Amino acid sequence: MANAHKHRQRVIRGAPDDLWDDLDTATKTAGTDRSAVTRQFWEWYVQRPGANLPECPASSEESAE
Template identity: 45%
Template sequence: MSPNAPKTPPRQIRIGDEWYAFDKAAKSMDTERAAVIREFIAWYLREPGAKIPKRPERAAWHEEAGE
């Protein structure tokens, strides 16, 4: 096994173009999409101590049309 092998197998879900905006938003919070999704799942499942992930301000990642 390589040292960079993930601890869990990859899962597939279908997401539209929001996936790219989600990436920008996650990066604006110095994290990755996968980490945010794991936090959300733990919160959704009511895991002890889990909290809903914080969201960035829209202006931190969103590019308004015409900029």
């Protein structure tokens, strides 16, 4: 199947467009993507061994210093 995804897709409901766009921008700034950050957060949240919260990118105020 040409259009089959490697992993099962999940849907996140209730996320406003501006939050989705900000997350996309922040993950690109950090050199990652929404999926990777979401997986890291979920692993930390369910207390998987060795899991850590994903790093937040520097804010525009912090990077200006």
